[in-house]
Amino acid sequence: MLMTRWEPLAELGRLSREMERMFSRDGGSLGHLLGANAFPALNVWEDAEQLYVEAELPGFELEDLEIYVTGNHLTIKGQRNAPKHEGGTWHRQERSYGAFSRSFELPSDIDGDRVNARFHDGVLRIELPKSEAVRPKRIEVQRS
Amino acid sequence: MSTAVTQNAPIGDQAAKPDLTDGNRAGKQAQCFLPRFDIWEGDDAWVLYGHLPGVSSEHLDVQFEDHRLTIHGKVAHHQDSRTLWYGEYGVGDFQRSFTVGESVDAAKISAELKNGVLTVRLPKQERAKARRIEIQAH
Secondary structure (H helix, E strand, C coil): CCCCCCCHHHHHHHHHHHHHHHCCCCCCCHHHHHCCCCCCCEEEEECCCEEEEEEECCCCCHHHCEEEEECCEEEEEEEECCCCCCCCEEEEECCCCEEEEEEEECCCCECHHHCEEEEECCEEEEEEEECHHHCCCCCCCCCC | CCCCCCCCCCEEECCCCCCCCCCCCCCCCCCEECCCEEEEECCCEEEEEEECCCCCHHHEEEEEECCEEEEEECCCCCCCCCEEEEECCCCCEEEEEEEECCCECHHHCEEEEECCEEEEEEEECHHHCCCCCCCCCC
16 A cells, blocks of 8 residues: 655755745856755856856854865865854744865866965955966967 | 733745846846845844845945835945856845834844844844743742
């Protein structure tokens, strides 16, 4: 006999999908599909010299963030703590807390010594200069 | 009945506004996102915590009018000269409204913005605070 069970976790999953739709901020691009469940969401820009990575990390402190670059791999780690309250009642909790770690493959090798990261208004901005070897070089054409 | 006048659901959420659009590629104008909020209630006040990354205090507008708390944060657009290589989230302004019951002392509402987190404190009026009744033993 086919049993229909109430599955609280499935219910939660459905709720969370509803929430995701409600808060949907995906770029409408492939990125959303690839990194759908990864935290934090990343935007990556590129020009000839550098890559620019941004992530929204509201509620984090600068000292709680760690950034590592190896070759073309970027790793961001951090921890966000919940506000502390004695007693009382939480009516709504849409924000999430805890530790995260995300590794990301960049389109080119990075000069790790010159990486520059800033954290302002809860937004992390990382400037990653491309390593000398992968930067475009203009070749002088010699007259023969 | 008890004399405590703690109301049920004093803070309503008016989230589902038709002008809130789904995210799009970063860089486009006229987008508004729904910020995530936590709401905590204590004996003396409600405290709201909202995520408003990229909003600085001069671009944040918190209004309280007719029992309605409205939060609007402007986010600067940038990176125009660069090519978006990979995008997982859209960038735009944040807006959200909450209806607040009679029991909030509007004159004492305070707000603070730090590291992209907005904290709004809504103190309860004296008469709305739950009172603890001392019971005397005989």
